[in-house]
Amino acid sequence: MNMQERNISDNNFEQCIKCTVCTVYCPVVPVNPLYPGPKQAGPDGERLRLKKGLYFDDTLKYCLNCKRCEVACPSGVRIGDIIQSARIRFNTESPKLRDMVLANTDFMGSIATKVAPVVNMTLGMKPVKAIMDCTMKVDSHRTFPKYSQGTFERWYKKNVKNFQDSFPRHVSFFHGCFVNYNYPQLGKDLISVMNALGYGVHLLEKEKCCGVALISNGMIDKAKRNAGVNTESIRKSVYERQMPVIGTSSTCTFTLRDEYPHLLGVANHDVRDYIELATRFIYRLIDEGKVKLVFKKGYKARIAYHTPCHMEKLGWGIFSTELLRKIPGVELTTLDSNCCGIAGTYGFKKENYKVSQAIGKPLFDQIGKLKPDFVACDCETCKWQIEMSTGYQVKNPISILAEALDLISTSEANK
Amino acid sequence: MGHLKKDNEFDVIIVGGGITGAGTARDCALRGLKVLLIERHDLATGATGRNHGLLHSGARYAVTDRESAEECIKENMILRKIARHCVEETEGLFITLPEDDLEYQAKFVESCLAAGIRADVIDPKEALLMEPSANPDLIGAVKVPDGAVDPFRLTSANVIDAKLHGATVLVYHEVESLIKDGDTIKGVKVFDHTTKQTKEYYAPITVNAGGIWGQHIAQLAGARINMFPAKGALLIFGHRVNNVVINRCRKPANADILVPGDTICLIGTTSSRVPFEEVDNMYVTADEVDLLLQEGEKLAPKLASTRILRAYAGVRPLVATDDDPSGRNISRGIVLLDHETRDGIKGFISITGGKLMTYRLMAEWATDLVCRKLNVDKACETMEIPLPGSEKENIDEISKKTWSKPGTPHKAVVGRHGNRAGQISMSSEYDASLVCECESASVGEVRYAIEELDVHNLVDLRRRTRVGMGTCQGELCACRAAGMLAEAHKCTETAKQDLQSFINERWKGMYPVCWGDTLRESEYSQWIYSGVCGLTGEGSTEKI
């Protein structure tokens, strides 16, 4: 008899003992009174929703899905997952055009990169911004991330693909939409670093957008399809090609690992542990004594590291910061744990702009006080938000590593 | 009854604020009688509030008790019409497990049909689609029109309607003695627990609707009713595991019904005889809990890993037939006793036996007899007229009509009060703020309950609003609600004692099932109330 030895409920919602700690750490509650708060929207509301779907409250859309409530919860309740899965199950509103545009990062990217200068110029023009603001409800304060001319994938195939097999060890790279369409340089940096460490970098057989924006904008069917394709490609990489998968975006990585099984019902337990953030992967290799880093002489930087919300949830900020600390000449401050407010596409929406900036204010203030040379961060949307709101440049730790490493000596050391 | 009466004179006095008394009060009031309803505690404190909350289709009794089954299905259909805000039309399944006799199913279906109960044999796979939490090993399933009914809400709605039709309702008034004139009962002498005064009320007819405690009321009149208290223990789980009632298709036995009710579900019952002296103090034993779990797991295996909120027990008011003082021939049907013909006591009748499901019919019978005795010629209408709150529309429609942007708390209020939700102020932000977050009960709703629904203390409030019925069992809401009661009743000391009694009342249901997260929750409550607040239970009283 295994009577009552364990309490099992969806997303542990029943383990909630109503201590209210989650509401203390919710970044939305203090700035948006329309949001019922994580406890009410999550485990409390869930009991009513289990009774009847009509108890679903559409104010759940104000949840950023930052998962800070989950990090704070002493009971292990996956509060963010409860809220998002309730939205998936009960939301009846169909996504607006604006949300579709924002959510389909890969589709929009694939079109925009072909005509990048025009798109960038157009999106930057005041009248266009005004039209976007009025008709699309995309806030006019927003600077749109610039699209790159030509995708990362194209660059990769043309320039580096042919010699990746020559390395002794191999990884697959989940580059994500940002690297592919907006900022291929980060992907290039990753390849320099990994190659120097003796790793060949390969693309997945098929890569779709991780789907984080689709989930938050309610396009679940498409998110599920993407999740299926990605997980299958990852499975092939891990089991057929013996290549673990690394990413440079904390949000993509988190989505591939945890949101797929928890929110989309796409099982990935056989591959989850092989999906890693590049900084963690490199840190682990150093920790295990498998690779060596040789740094340039005279590299100096005062860096402030911002831990993105999903990085807090992963608990992996330590690997990025420890890696940066290994660079001689780096003076690193870890910023207080605060949400930047952008939360993917959330902050782009006109109705959320004010809230988004209010959420980020403590972070922006701290950066302003600290006056670092630049900010380091593993998330691209945080990057946009911080750059727009503070004027400070934000770099991915992998790019910093690429700058600071003596790539030739490192290659020698890892031969 | 046209002639003027003094304030303490009525046409009929009804003793007992359970569902039978409340239903009888309503029926009498609807027929134009001047009614007084007296209850020594709060409404629905006895067996009324301590059962499954099952809207029986009657199927359970079909094989063994055809008469009860027929009564059930008729009343079932009536309650769906007149008490829609108290009823959930969930449907029910009778499942046969490998260890059960599948032949019983045929007999069962045949008996159901004979009693007028729809009973469809369905494929086990279909049954699992209908209710995924049911035991997947099931070998047979029958679909019947079971449902869920909220006994507190049902009692409250009957009382509201009685009051709307002129009835006077006195809770926390205990009958000390019956006023006799020779062989006639002229009225009652009651003790008011709030003011500590004794008062007298008069009426040509007194109705004893005291349930198990009716034996005592009858004694006061000089009549003898042999009640046989049967204890039934139940467990409440933290959320709805099932949305369809699950029964075992076998002869009625322990723990063979799992009913979804509001935000929870509950399994029961056990059955054991208890001495009459213990009926006021029911404790659930560890053995009963274990038995309920072992059997419950068979209905829905998920129960083995679902958090249990509390355990409680009720007492079935079973009555021995008159010629059988030993109690061997116990009737489960309705027992209406005219003590004038039975015992030579005029002006006194007893209505007992029966069950929650048949309360309306019991009330109809009792009221018919009252009317005959008072020479009132008016037919019963309770099978037609909806209860207050159940007039029309569903939760969504009412919410949208009442508020421009109904959120979860608004819908929760409508779910509990139906059409009467409009009387609850949720318009100001202060009124909309939540007292009880688990069940979404607002300041406005609590105030409405205190002002309109005869709420004297936190336990009463819980029965009207579900404050403190959620997973935390009153952890934070109790203190907030106590503050509001202190304000409303202008007595802080009582409110503080009441808070401590309430916490203890919640604990009484928790400790029998206190492990896992329920123990974590209890420890947290202990910290808050004994630790941070430093309360010691001083002045608290043991309440039901």
Place this chain on the structure above:
Amino acid sequence: MKFDTIIIGGGLAGLICGIRLQKAGKKCAIVSAGQSAMHFSSGSFELLGRLPDGTETERPLEVLKQLPKEHPYSVIGEETVAEYAAMVPMFLEECGIKVSGSADKNSWRISPTGERKPAWLTLEEFVSLPDKDSKIGNKALIVNILGYLDFNTKFLADSFEKQGTECRIVSLKLDEMERLRKNPSEMRSTNIARVMDREEVWSKAIDQINSMIKDEDAIVLPAVFGLKDSAIIEKIRTRLGVKTYFIATMPPSVPGIRAQMRLKAEFEKCGGYFFLGDTVKGADYNEDGSIRSIETANFGNIRMYADDFVLASGSFFSKGLTATPFGIIEPVFGIDVKAEDSRDNWFDRYFWNKQNYISFGAVAKNGLHASKDGKTVWNLFLAGSIIGGYNALYEGCGGGTAIITALYAADEILKK
């Protein structure tokens, strides 16, 4: 990843232990599954309020020897407890936490419902009274924020009036708070405090209070000020001019959260690693039964190694202990636990009586070592409410045992 010491649990005990070790030059990591019970703090730490037999104690240090031998104070030794107790105020001060009170004689804190409870050290905004029935003043103005339900002004007034203080209850209405009220469930202490932290808001509140004061000689306010920075508390006191009593609210506790944030900041400032939202999944052991490394949910295949481990994982609430219908276990290492077998002996039917289950916990050997299958685990130390053998709630000694066992465990590690 290698550390000198890994502490499991980031509450009061874990943080104090971590700060002590970190300051002594050890490299420490704290693994904490969510936020701690400091979020529900009463505003005071207690050393000892009464003995297990119910005798109230006025001077805790003088009765330590009467405690049973399995009590953590007895395991540490009464003299050592006294030494630590004397040192704690300074230790906290260095972490930026100002306290008042002394171990020599208990003072009395005022609870959210107006009860008086014995206290040892009291956080800065609170006033702890010298005697159980000390009057707070002749006339008190009790001020709440309109619509805030977790501050029970009626209960407070009732208890002050019993001591002969005449009370008047008023509510503040502030436009900035009206915004909060739009949310039906989040008119809570921390959210109020976030708004109150802004100078223009608390300043306006003080003006309003000043305009309402008549002849009162005491002002009573909910402790919803100074979530980030306690400096405003002194400013408010000065501006009000009248003796001001901040009273703890129902949870969450603003002063408790502030104290927790200070301790965490101090730990990190000293170079400690705090891993929030992570849980220990398993451990591997050396041949002598000592712990070699642990595996956590977030670190996954990167194991965490340390020379010493401190288990400060709390009691049931924090999942330091797990109760099943069949018994009580310590879920991280499966170490020995002292508890009653039969569920019937866990509880008292009356909520307000002493509850046995609260005294259940890990067996603490000499030096606060844990034991497994009866054998001492030489590099695993216990701190805080995971330790069994005492009823923190009944005896009124939760804060004291947490702080003192944490310091002691740290010093035992440093002695090695």
